[in-house]
Amino acid sequence: AVVSTQSTGNNLMLELKNYSVNTMAGKEVQASGMKLGSTADVQGQQMGVIPANTQLQTSLQVTTETENTPSHVQLLINTTNNTQIKAVMIFAEGIFNGESHVVHPPIGSISSSLSVPIFPPKDAPIDLHVKTFVGYKNSTQFHVFELSRQLPVLCVDT
Secondary structure (H helix, E strand, O other), rough: OHHHHHHHHHHHHHHHHHHHHHHHHHHHHHHHOOOOOOEEEEEEEEEEOOOOOEEEEEEEEOOOOOOOOOOOEEEEEOOOOOOOEEEEEEOOOOOOOOHHHHHHOHHHHHHOEEEEEOOOOOOEEEEEEEEEEOOOOOOOOEEEEEEEEOOOOOOOOO
């Protein structure tokens, strides 16, 4: 019980430190007149401060079967400004091994948009829970956007 309480306390202290560093980075950016999207060096860490009006847009697109690929749904994810999508985590029952799928675009391909192919089973409604990590090119900490989308029952007829 003591070890568990000590571990919880350490985790809370680390989280509090991260909030403190992020607050300092925001204040430093405002005080220096730096534009949002640039990075501030706070306590030796590159902190990227994304604009408050950054939004994540998603859409679903059905892709028909080709010679090499069966019919599937493309989850298209975009940001509304020049922030970049560093990674996407998708949680869904019955689609992925281990119930989750993580996409990390190659470093040279990181951009403000990302397309993730999803191969749902036939005639089954699927709830997708998506976490998208958004930041700037040199950011080491990211904003996490969370959203849920539902795939329609007959979105892909295989």
